[in-house]
Amino acid sequence: MGYRFGLIGYPIKHSLSPWIHEKFLQKAELQGEYNLYEIKANESFAKKIDELKKENLNGFNITVPYKKTIIPYLDELDKKAAAIGAVNTVVCENGKWIGYNTDGDGYLRSLIKAYPLVGQDKNNKILILGAGGAARGILYTLSCNGYQQIDLANRTENAARELKTLYEMQNTNLLSLQEAENAMSDYDIIIQTTSVGMKSTDGHAIVKVNGLSEKNIVSDIVYQPVTTNFLRNAKNEGARIHYGHTMLLYQAQYAFELWTDVRVEINEMEQELLEQLEG
Structure with missing residues (x-):
């Protein structure tokens, strides 16, 4: 069984996070997947989070508009995330959800x-x-x-x-x-x-x-x-x-480290992401 990661936010269908983290998994020679979990404005955030807990994820990212909304649902908050007042990365460890901010x-x-x-x-x-x-x-x-x-x-x-x-x-x-x-x-x-x-x-x-x-x-x-x-x-x-696209890569790199204890090198990914963004 490989790692299970994901992204919470809305709208996120065009997010580049799955591409980035799937590349990281390949580079680290790890098995895993990265999925999108959209929560629309008219849906119950609490209900969706309860459903997510049953997914047994190893970690997930949070993007707009939920970087603050997620905080009451966490078991712990990293000092930096607490100071910033927003979370973009959650580590799921030993049944606990721990919030970080890698931006x-x-x-x-x-x-x-x-x-x-x-x-x-x-x-x-x-x-x-x-x-x-x-x-x-x-x-x-x-x-x-x-x-x-x-x-x-x-x-x-x-x-x-x-x-x-x-x-x-x-x-x-x-x-x-x-x-x-x-x-x-x-x-x-x-x-x-x-x-x-x-x-x-x-x-x-x-x-x-x-x-x-x-x-x-x-x-x-x-x-x-x-x-x-x-x-x-x-x-x-x-x-x-x-x-700005380089920040996208390096904040993801840090999140991946928190989840796996592996630091992958970005190298050619800067150019590859550039090509993705420019179509």
Whole structure:
């Protein structure tokens, strides 16, 4: 009997998670399967979770809109997931469901893989655009890994202030999007964490980029399209860019480690996923 993994969310029929984790199983030379468990808005979440417990899964992922909804159904919560307030990975072990969040670690792994010096220089000045769930996970992970010069820019200051207070970020400045736009070249790393730029709005960018050069790394967690308008503009300015689809792979890599104790190498999968996304 092989491993049994899955994904909870809605809608998820076009999710790339089965492809990613089936590749991981092959690389690790393990038997297993990865299935989708859609829970529609008009269905009872509690009933569906009760049904899922009978599936005897080894672990599963959770995506929108259930990353917070799942928490009361868990037996334990990892410290990081508790701090972030959201779960994207559950380990089923000895009859218990334990919740984790691999988004922030996956993001940082993908960034360091693309630009190894980022892992060595904790004095990089970082700007995070957005103050939602993704920003929360990335900010917490960066802070835990010793990065202290992290500023936040958001459409509404209240959300950014709440995040700064939550994580007791003493050195964090709060900026409006206009202020961020004007100060863009001051930052070594700029991370776009909102949904602006996704397929439905791919002609838009959260801020204009100007005055950038090769010293700036510009990152976008949006992965459809792979090259968002924000990244395209940054590249045209001369900045180095970091693609969102790599975060998808590395957060999955970490989840797979939690389930199997095996760390698979990504290697050619970055290019293969790129080809999947670009059709």
